[in-house]
Amino acid sequence: MLYEELLEKIDDQFLGKDKQDTISVCVAAGCLALGSDKVLEELKRIFPDRIVKGVGCLGLCSRGALVRIEPEGFVIEHARPDNIDEIVNFIQNPKKIRDENEKFYTKQQKIVLKNCGKIDPESIEEYILNEGYKAFLKCLNELSPDEVINEVIKSGLRGRGGGGYPTGLKWSTVGKIQSPIKYVVCNADEGDPGAFMDRAILESDPHKVIEGMLIAAYAVGANRGYVYVRAEYPLAIKRLKTAIKNAERFNLLGANIAGTTFNFNLEVRLGAGAYVCGEETALIASIEGKKGTPRPRPPYPAESGIKNYPTLINNVETYANISTIINNGSEWFASIGTDKSKGTKVFALSGNIKNTGLVEVPMGIKLYDLIFEIGGGIPNDKEFKAVQTGGPSGGCIPSEYLNTSVDYESLTHLGSIMGSGGMIVMDENTCMVDMAKFFIDFCKSESCGKCAPCRNGTVQLYEILDKITKGEGNERDLITMIKIANTMKKTSLCGLGQSAPNPVLSAFKYFKDEFYEHVLHRYCPAGVCKFNGGNR
Structure with a gap:
């Protein structure tokens, strides 16, 4: 099946309409919490002759709920069910107002988020009409697996999950191994405090991730796949499962995909929220139904992963880049960014x-x-x-x-x-000692306990930092703190333990005076830490 044939499968109700004359309401998790679903219902009722639809994340979460009107391109902020009259008046009489947030939109360059806030995340038809699955069908019909891998290598794409490992090199490793079964896994176990990138992508454009996984599966010769996503993301899970069903309906997942001999089955596996399961080997153990703890490497998952079969693991954002690389070419992608950090x-x-x-x-x-x-x-x-x-x-x-x-x-x-x-x-009101304590407390709680450096080190670091924030620390504590942190980096089993001391070490490096103010003068410059007897 060619992309043009896929377009012919689109029902007439999605064709022939003026897609510019649209009212788009954000129905990602943040805006839904502010009642955007009710705003959407009301606008559909009031404007029956216009296209009124729910879309994914528009980006400016602090000003939600957000409504965008086209063709003007204006964004209405702070939309609520109780100010629907103001929203309707603006839509009927659109006028450019001074937008103090204009740079938020104009200074971005969107590849991964290109469809977010533009298409209905639960409509495969809208995704297809925006060049969805075009790259995948191009790979099936025009490119060999090696050619696909070479395109990814030449693009310079590096894993967006944190490690920055060259994506094409990882694909090449899996592709070269001869095995009757191979797996492709999407790591959506997003656990960092303050991070919501993967959640927003899955809520807003799940097909882009699925298409990236399909291309990866074709390139490395895999026929089975999992999206490992934490159970705390119910909306992302719902839309992902809907997207998988719709892709199966269009013969883009399952057996004999697009009329070829290529087979790929994809399913969702839920994680229980353990931060350590973001590490590849712990994630694999969890998928297999075991306790999610890491194991020593090698062998790496690319050689021996799920059930000891070669397993390719990338995160949500990495897969979401793939279709654009295939459609626009590796040279185009490599022209964005720096010499060693592309895209x-x-x-x-x-x-x-x-x-x-x-x-x-x-x-x-x-x-x-x-x-x-x-x-x-x-x-x-x-x-x-x-x-x-x-x-x-x-x-x-x-x-x-x-x-x-x-x-x-x-x-x-x-x-x-x-x-x-x-x-x-x-x-300026942030205490860097308290900040370091916050992050080490998180790592302490999330440590799987398998190795002593992480299991004991995080506890010891927390106890030292807690003493300092209470005005009970001394200079020797600071020396001990650095020794423990450096030992953890060198001896912990997995990335969690090896990187857990980073916030402590960097805070001490750049804000050393603030640490010494705490231990020598029982004084918190930010006024956050409350010592017995008060600050100096």
Whole structure:
């Protein structure tokens, strides 16, 4: 089946309409919590002659619920069921108003999020009409598996789950192994505090992830697949399962796909919310029905994964890049970003920042532009203090490095990591000792306990930081803290334990004076820590 033949399967109700004359209401989780489903129902009732539909995340979550009207392209913020009259008046009399958030939209470059906020996430027809499954059918009809892998290699795409491993190289490893059974897995076990990239993509454009997995399965010779997603994402799970059923209905999943001999079955597996299951070997154990704990590597999953068969694992955002690479070409993708960090990156901006939400920017953008241009800067005229990238596995970056390029190498050089894309902004009222304690407390709670460095080290680090924030610490505690952190990095079994000390080490590196104020003077410069007897 060619893409043109797939288009012919679309029911007439989706064709021949003026798709520009549209009212789109965000029905992603954040906006639904604010009553956007009721806004959608009312607008459908009031405007029966216009296309009124629910769409995925429009990005500016802090101003939700959001409604966009086309062809004007205006976005109505703070839409609520109780201000429906104002929304209707604006739709009937659209006029350009001063948009203080305009840079939030204009300074982004969307590849992964291209359809988010544009199409109905539960409509495979809308996805197909926006070049959905075109790349997959191109691979089936025009490209050999090796040619597909070479395109991914030449694109320079690196894994967006945190490690930044070259995607094409991982695919090539799995593809070269001879095995009667191979698996393709999507890691949607998003667990970083302040991170909601994977959830938003699955809620807004699940077919883009499925198409990326299909292309991967064809390229490496896999016939079975899983999307491992945490059970706390009920809306993402619902839309993902709907998308799988619709793809099967269009003969894009299952047996003899698109009239070929290629078979691929995909199912959803739910995780119980264990952070450690984001690690590949722990994720595999969980899929197999075992306790989700990591194992030593090698062998790597690419050689011996699920049931000891070769298993390809990438995260949601990685798969969501694949179809665009095939459609536009590897050279086009490689032209975006930096020499070693190609393409774009999706970030979840949160914390002390005006424009909380989901953004996609080219690799190499300056931290300043991301935080102050797109993010709108710090609210209430507060001073920027630091930004935490990479979640509990990352580190904090202070104001003197705001001109840093956002790419894998630059962030690592500063003692942080790209991670999966969580970005928490902190203002002058943040205590960096307390912040380090928060992240190590998270890692302590999420440690699987399999190896002693992580099991004991996280507890010891937390106890030291807790003492310091209570005014009971001393200089020796700081020395012990650094020793434990460095030992954990060198000796822990998996990535969680190896990276857990990063927030502590980076906070101490850049805000050493703040730590010493706590232990020498029992004084918290941010006024957060309450010591016995009060601050100095």
